[in-house]
Amino acid sequence: MKTATKRHWVLISLHCFLVGSLVDSSSPSSRLLSVTSRVGNRAVLPCSWKQRLQSTPSTCHVQWATPADTVFEMNGEDRWEAEEFQGRVEVSEEKLWSGNCSLIISDVQFEDSGRYESFMVVDGGTATKTTKTKIFIQSVKLSVFDHKSLQSRGPGEDLxxxxxxxxxxxxxxxxxxxxxxxxxxxxxxxxxxxxxxxPVNEQLTMRKLKSSDEGIYKVLDQHGLAVSTVQLSVEESSIALKRQQLLEKQTATGLPADAVKSSCSALLLFSALITSFQTVHLL
Structure with a gap:
């Protein structure tokens, strides 16, 4: 009898734990949001303190941190940025007062990948003693990816x-x-x-392409990681244009590279057949 009663209480406790977990995970601020960005682009890590604070604070003191260290902190005109984020992070002061505490990261790098947490620091304590209380707002996971493209140019053109x-x-x-x-x-x-x-943009131009320029180009960062990968084909202008259109269609529709190559081969074969037919007709 005692064993049955103990088992009954264990089941009740387990049920309460599962229900509590579901309720907690249903809260918007408890969910881990996911944000993706390409290296070099701008990423916005969403945050809204109105979901967590019952009233507007006297001062908007926001803090963003990774599990290892603080990334950004702003309290009125006072701002602080971690060394590796210098000049690349900000929270809009204008939007902050309306509840938007999103962190904006410019020129995103691979090492920026990871988990970020936002907090609002508010006044607490008693009438005789003032303390600061840090209230958790949101967790965001940032994933950073490289750029990839297939390009086709004609001889003499620029890349x-x-x-x-x-x-x-x-x-x-x-x-x-x-x-x-x-x-x-x-x-x-x-x-x-x-x-x-x-002179201004982060671009490199290769002039007057030749067939020997056909191959793979990789842009590397200071850690040797590939910021972008470009596979270049150098073909006659008319063929290159049609091939580029097919490659762009592949990028838009997500077709596999083999399917595009088959389409290009079929296009070349069709062009050759038309030319042969016209030659026979002229004879």
Missing amino acids: VLDLYTRHSVRVVFQDRNSSAWSVLWSREDEDGERLQRH
Whole structure:
């Protein structure tokens, strides 16, 4: 009898725990939000303190932190940023008073990936003693990805490589017939006859493409990670244009690369058949 009673109470306790967990996870502020960004872009980590505070605080004191350290803190005109985020993080002071405490990260880097938590620091304590209380607002997971593209150009045309971020330091190249990588450009390099860096934008232009320029281009950051990967095909202008249109369609529809290559091959075969038919007809 005692064993049955004990088992009954265990089941009740387990039920209460599960119900409490479901109620807690249903709260908007308790859910872990997910945000994705491409390296070099801007990411917005959402936050709304009105869901957690019952009244408007006398001062809007917001803090963002990772599990390891504080990232950003703002209390009126006083602001603080972690060294690795210097000049790249902000919370809109104008929107903060209306409840929006979202953190804006500019020029996102791979090492920015991870979990962030936001807090509002409010006055607490008693009438004779004032203390500061930190109230948890929101958890956000940031994931950062690289850029990938397939491009096609005709001989003599230019290729514009986006560097995406000031932290891109090198471009390497792999010829279509080789497995070796060679350094094509470094940030300290001066402009050459064919490679020129844009004076303002993070872009690198390769002039007057040749068939030997066909291959894979990787833009690397200071840690050797690929900011972007570009697979380039150099073909006759009319074919290159049609191929580029197919590649853009692949990017938009998510078709596999093999399907695009088959479409390009079919297009070339069809063009050859039409040319042969016209030649026979003229004879």
